[in-house]
Amino acid sequence: MKRTLFILMLTILGAVANVRAETEEVAVAIERFDTAEMIVEHVGDSYWWHITRVGGRDLTIFLPVIARERDSGWHIFSSRHIAHGAEYRGFRIADEGRHRGKLIATADGGEYRPWDVSITKTTFALLFNSAVIVALFLWVARRYRRRSWKSVPRGFVGAIEMLMVSIEDDIIKKSIGHGYERFSPYLLTAFFFILINNLMGLIPFFPGGANVMGNISITIVLAFCSLVAMNLFSNREYWREIFWPDAPIWLKLPVPLLPAIEFFGVLSKPVALMIRLTANVMGGHIVLISVTSIIFVAATMGAAASAGLTVFSVIFSIFMTAIELLVASLQAYVFTLLSAVFIGLSRPKSHKTAVD
Amino acid sequence: MSSLLTPDFGLLFWMLLSFGAVFFALSRWAFPVIKRTVAKRSDYIESSLASADEARRKAQDAESLSKTITDEARVQQAEILKKAMSDGENIVHSAHERAAAERDKLIAALHDDLEHQREKAMVELSGEMTDMVLDLTERVLRERLEDPQRQHELVLRMLEEAEHTRVFSGLPDTHSVSPSLPDNKI
Numbered sequence: 001m002k003r004t005l006f007i008l009m010l011t012i013l014g015a016v017a018n019v020r021a022e023t024e025e026v027a028v029a030i031e032r033f034d035t036a037e038m039i040v041e042h043v044g045d046s047y048w049w050h051i052t053r054v055g056g057r058d059l060t061i062f063l064p065v066i067a068r069e070r071d072s073g074w075h076i077f078s079s080r081h082i083a084h085g086a087e088y089r090g091f092r093i094a095d096e097g098r099h100r101g102k103l104i105a106t107a108d109g110g111e112y113r114p115w116d117v118s119i120t121k122t123t124f125a126l127l128f129n130s131a132v133i134v135a136l137f138l139w140v141a142r143r144y145r146r147r148s149w150k151s152v153p154r155g156f157v158g159a160i161e162m163l164m165v166s167i168e169d170d171i172i173k174k175s176i177g178h179g180y181e182r183f184s185p186y187l188l189t190a191f192f193f194i195l196i197n198n199l200m201g202l203i204p205f206f207p208g209g210a211n212v213m214g215n216i217s218i219t220i221v222l223a224f225c226s227l228v229a230m231n232l233f234s235n236r237e238y239w240r241e242i243f244w245p246d247a248p249i250w251l252k253l254p255v256p257l258l259p260a261i262e263f264f265g266v267l268s269k270p271v272a273l274m275i276r277l278t279a280n281v282m283g284g285h286i287v288l289i290s291v292t293s294i295i296f297v298a299a300t301m302g303a304a305a306s307a308g309l310t311v312f313s314v315i316f317s318i319f320m321t322a323i324e325l326l327v328a329s330l331q332a333y334v335f336t337l338l339s340a341v342f343i344g345l346s347r348p349k350s351h352k353t354a355v356d
Numbered sequence: 357m358s359s360l361l362t363p364d365f366g367l368l369f370w371m372l373l374s375f376g377a378v379f380f381a382l383s384r385w386a387f388p389v390i391k392r393t394v395a396k397r398s399d400y401i402e403s404s405l406a407s408a409d410e411a412r413r414k415a416q417d418a419e420s421l422s423k424t425i426t427d428e429a430r431v432q433q434a435e436i437l438k439k440a441m442s443d444g445e446n447i448v449h450s451a452h453e454r455a456a457a458e459r460d461k462l463i464a465a466l467h468d469d470l471e472h473q474r475e476k477a478m479v480e481l482s483g484e485m486t487d488m489v490l491d492l493t494e495r496v497l498r499e500r501l502e503d504p505q506r507q508h509e510l511v512l513r514m515l516e517e518a519e520h521t522r523v524f525s526g527l528p529d530t531h532s533v534s535p536s537l538p539d540n541k542i
Contacts, residue, residue: 116365116366123370126374127370134381137381137387138381141385144389144390150400161394164390164394184387188382189379215364216362
C-alpha cells in the first residue's frame with residue numbers, strides 16, 4: 001500500500017512537473033485556472049461531455065439536442081453545432097442570464113426556453129447507469145434461473161442478494177409491516193438506483209464522474225415517487241390524523257392550525273428526502289473536485305509549495321474518495337430507510353384497532 | 357450552479373422515463389426471480405433446521421430411552437443376579453438337604469437291611485441250630501442208647517462246634533439265644 005501510494009505521488013509530481021514544463025500555452029492555462037469554473041463545469045450539466053485533452057486537443061462527445069421550437073416543431077441535432085456560442089436552427093446556449101448554460105431559442109428578436117429533452121451529460125449518465133442497473137440485475141436473475149436454488153451465490157451475485165435481503169428484511173419489512181410486499185419493488189429499485197448512480201459518479205473517467213444524484217431534477221422524481229407511495233396507498237386513519245388530529249378543538253377550529261402543520265408535514269417529508277440526497281452527493285463531488293484542484297492552483301506557487309500541496313491534495317483526495325464511497329452507500333440507505341419509515345407512518349392503525 | 361438547483365424539464369422527463377423503465381424491468385424480471393430463489397432457499401434452510409431439530413430431539417429421546425432401558429436392564433440384571441444367587445443358594449441348600457435325606461434314608465435302609473440280614477441270619481442260625489439240636493438230639497439219643505460217656509462227649513463237642521460256628525459267622529453269643537442244656541437233662 002505504501003509503495004503504491006509512493007508511486008502514485010511520484011506520478012502526480014511528475015505529471016505536475018511535466019505540465020509546468022510543457023508549452024507556454026499550458027502554462028498560461030494553468031495561470032488562468034479558475035477553480036469555481038472547473039467545479040461548476042464538473043458538477044453541472046452540459047450538452048456535451050468533455051472527456052480529456054489529448055495532444056492539445058479536447059476529446060469531447062457531443063450529445064444529441066432534442067428541442068421543440070414554437071414555429072418549426074421538434075429538432076434533433078448534434079450539440080457540436082451549438083458549441084462555442086454558435087447558433088443552429090434558431091437554437092443556441094445562453095452564456096448569461098437566468099438560463100445560463102441552457103438551450104434557448106431565438107424568435108422574433110426575443111429569446112425563450114424551448115421544450116428541451118436533450119440528452120445532456122447528466123441525462124446520458126442517467127440512461128447509461130440505468131442500463132447498467134437493468135443489465136446487472138437481469139444478469140443476476142439469469143444466474144438464479146440457471147443455477148439450482150440450493151447453490152449459494154458468491155461474489156457480486158451474493159452481494160446483490162445480501163443487499164436485497166437485508167434491505168427488505170431490516171428496513172422495508174420492519175418499517176412498513178403488514179403489506180410491505182406492495183412497496184418492496186419500489187424501495188429496492190430506489191436503493192439500487194441511488195447506489196449505482198452514486199458509485200458511477202465516483203469513477204473519475206468516462207462514462208463515470210457525472211453528478212447525477214446531485215441534481216435536483218433527479219431527486220425530485222425520486223421524492224415524488226415516495227410522496228405517491230406515502231399518500232396514494234395510505235389509509236383513512238392517516239388522513240383523519242392530518243385533517244382532524246387528536247388535539248384540543250381550538251387548534252383545529254376556527255383556524256385549522258394543526259391540520260395546516262400536518263399537511264405541511266406531508267409535503268416536507270419528500271422535500272427533506274430530496275434536498276438531503278442532492279446536497280450530500282453534490283457536496284461530496286464539490287469537495288473532491290476542490291481538493292483535486294489544489295494541484296492546479298498550487299502549480300503557480302513555485303516548486304516546493306506545488307509539490308507539498310500536491311502530496312496533500314492526493315492524500316486528501318484518497319481519503320475523501322473513501323468517505324464518498326461510504327456516503328454513496330449511506331445516502332441510498334438513508335433515502336430507502338426514510339421512505340420506508342414515511343410509508344409505514346402513512347398506514348397507521350386506528351386507535352380502536354390498536355386498543356382491540 | 358443554479359442550474360443544479362433548478363428543476364429542468366428534460367431531466368425530469370428522462371429521469372421519469374429511465375426510473376420507470378428500471379422499476380418495471382427490475383420488479384418484473386429481476387426481483388421476483390431473486391426473491392423466489394431466496395425464499396425457496398430460506399424455506400429449505402428452515403425445513404432443514406426443523407429436520408435437524410427433530411432429529412436432535414429424536415436422538416435425545418432415543419438417548420433418554422436408551423438410558424432408561426440401560427438403567428432398567430441394570431436393575432433387572434441386579435435382580436436376576438440376586439435371584440440367581442438366592443436360587444443357587446436354595447438349590448445348593450435343597451441339594452444338601454436332599455443329599456442328607458438320601459444319605460439318612462440310605463443309612464436307614466442299610467440299617468434296616470442289616471437288621472433284616474441279621475434277623476434272617478438269626479432265623480437261619482436258629483433253623484440251623486434247631487437242625488443241629490435235632491441232629492444232636494438224634495445223635496445223643498442214638499449214643500445214649502449206646503454209651504452215656506460218649507453221649508456226653510458228643511454233646512460237648514457239638515456245643516463247641518456250634519460255638520465255633522457262631523464265632524466265625526459273627527453271630528451273638530449262643531448262650532443268650534440257645535437254650536442252655538443242663539447236663540442232667542441230657
